[in-house]
Amino acid sequence: MRSLLLLxxxxxxHAQIYDILxxxxxxxxxxxxxxxxxxxxxxxxxxxxxxxxxxxxKARTVVDVSGYYVTPGLIDIHTHFDAEGAWxxxxxxHNALPNGVTTAVDAGSSxxxxxxxxxxxxxxxxxxxxxxxxxxxxxxxxxxxxxNDPKQMNVEKAVAMVNKHRDxxxxxxxxxxxxxxxxxVDNAVKAASLTGTVVMxxxxxxxxRTYQDLILKHMRPGDIHTHFxxxxxxxxxxxxKIQPYMWEARKRGILFDVxxxxxxxxxxxxxxxxxxxxxxxxxxxxxxxxxIMLPHATMINVMSKFLNxxxxxxxxxxxxxxxxxxxxHRTDLGTLSEGAGADVAVIALENGNFAFLxxxxxxxxxxxxxxxxxxxxxxxxxxxxxxxxATDVSRAGPYSNxx
Ligand SMILES: [Zn+2]
Numbered sequence: 001m002r003s004l005l006l007l008x009x010x011x012x013x014h015a016q017i018y019d020i021l022x023x024x025x026x027x028x029x030x031x032x033x034x035x036x037x038x039x040x041x042x043x044x045x046x047x048x049x050x051x052x053x054x055x056x057x058k059a060r061t062v063v064d065v066s067g068y069y070v071t072p073g074l075i076d077i078h079t080h081f082d083a084e085g086a087w088x089x090x091x092x093x094h095n096a097l098p099n100g101v102t103t104a105v106d107a108g109s110s111x112x113x114x115x116x117x118x119x120x121x122x123x124x125x126x127x128x129x130x131x132x133x134x135x136x137x138x139x140x141x142x143x144x145x146x147x148n149d150p151k152q153m154n155v156e157k158a159v160a161m162v163n164k165h166r167d168x169x170x171x172x173x174x175x176x177x178x179x180x181x182x183x184x185v186d187n188a189v190k191a192a193s194l195t196g197t198v199v200m201x202x203x204x205x206x207x208x209r210t211y212q213d214l215i216l217k218h219m220r221p222g223d224i225h226t227h228f229x230x231x232x233x234x235x236x237x238x239x240x241k242i243q244p245y246m247w248e249a250r251k252r253g254i255l256f257d258v259x260x261x262x263x264x265x266x267x268x269x270x271x272x273x274x275x276x277x278x279x280x281x282x283x284x285x286x287x288x289x290x291x292i293m294l295p296h297a298t299m300i301n302v303m304s305k306f307l308n309x310x311x312x313x314x315x316x317x318x319x320x321x322x323x324x325x326x327x328x329h330r331t332d333l334g335t336l337s338e339g340a341g342a343d344v345a346v347i348a349l350e351n352g353n354f355a356f357l358x359x360x361x362x363x364x365x366x367x368x369x370x371x372x373x374x375x376x377x378x379x380x381x382x383x384x385x386x387x388x389x390a391t392d393v394s395r396a397g398p399y400s401n402x403x
Contacts, residue, residue: 019043019379020389021059025070025346030318031325031335040070042342045379050336063381063389065346068373071317072334073102073343075324076299078200078226078259078284081130082109084121086141088288095287096128097383099299100345100372103333104128105324107200107226107259107286108135108173112157115140115165123168127377129343131328133173133200134158136188147176150183158191170328171224175202180209185218192223198328199223200257204232211235212245221253224327226284228256229273230264230359240272250278255327260297260359261286267309267358274309282327283319295357300347300372305356308366313349316370346374346388 018041027038027050039054040047056062076099081092086109096104110118115134123130138154139146146152162169172192177184185201192199201219205211211233215225228235235246250256258265258280283303291297303316325334332340348371356364375383384390391399 016043016048016058018048018054018059020061020063020376020381021054021056022063022065022070022344022346023054023056025065025068027070027336028314028317029072029321029336030314031072031322032337034336035314040336040344042344042376042379045342047336047338047340047342049338061389063374065374065388067348068388069313069347069349070336071100071345071347072321072336073375073377074100074299074320074345075103075105075334076101076284076287076320077105077224077282077324077328078107078257078286079104080109080141080286080288081106081126081128082114082118082122082140085110085114085118088290090287090289090292092122092126092128092130095292095298097375097377098372098385099301100347100375101299102129102343102345102375102377104130105170105328106130106132108133108175109141111135111140111152112138112154112161113140115161115169119165119168127382129377131168131170131330133171134161134169136172136174136184136191141175144176144178148178150179153183153187155187155191155194159194162191162195162197169197170330171198171200173200173202178204180206182209182218185214189218189220189223193220201225202227202259205234212243215249215254216245216252219254222255222327224255224257224282226257226259227261227264227286228280229258229266229270231266231269235269235273242273242276242278246278255281257282257327258284258302259286260284260291260295260302261288262291262295262297263359265295265297265302265305265359267362267364271309274306274311279311279315280306280319282324283316284324294361295359300370301356304354304366304368304370305364307368307370308356308364342376342379344376345372347371348373348386
């Protein structure tokens, strides 16, 4: 009787019809401490239910994802997707969704003078949720002449632009600044403080401008150092031991983000750091026209690298979903909570002989690889490499894909 009542409570007379039901997958949803076989039901744009043995007869589309992992849509907080702007940038949908990424944060491709074009020409037309760190350089990421010009580091302009576009701008970026002073970092921090947002810092150590001072004095708790397995900041001593100030910075709340890119991920730095227990807070790609090629900095590939270095799958997923959501103060994302937006990644874990390159094209041979098999963005299947939601042609009748 009790179970019948529960059943009736779950399916009242106006029984909910699921639009999509992902059946038999292994859900990893670190935000909700889920790591087990569960079904995921979607209604409209929303996660409606996550539970055991949800009834397939209540679903319009049942997708059997046995043997796959089901995770929140991945969040890549370091991308370059201002495809109409800076020359190195890529189109968001073609480079995010096929890698399981449903939320991509552009990392400072545009500044106060160029962001509105980015919004109008790219973000507005992307199925991917594209958010942004606004470059403290008003002209954006358009080469050394602009990016090294202190007159471009305009706090008031940046603050005004963030306040005008709070739905999309999650923080301030500083990058590529060559002169040995602190104006780029300090102005970025000022603009972020005045808007209650976070700073993402790309930093090269110079005489008189040390990495230690950056992470212990200039950045605030919650600010993000990206490229932290790169070569232009000293994380390790000569014996490959982690510098004490790294632990101190982590303790004071500085976040360390991968930002793989063309030049910022080296196995000879990442492996000893991870072996000594210094894992990234967030995994991200720094994906652009160059990094997507030889080091292959796509989200799912970068995640595969960390899996093969020795992180668990749950640790990898946590750093690609709930952690980046928290880092950008968007805890509504990166979760399969009931009521959350229906952004989902269905991921295959494959065994075989694989190889992964780092920024120096050093090779790590490996036996496991992650692959984004199916992506759901805002309740719609937008990527289905294995045809999981498709009907076999022998049973499809006089089918048409025009709906
Ligand atoms: Zn970048």
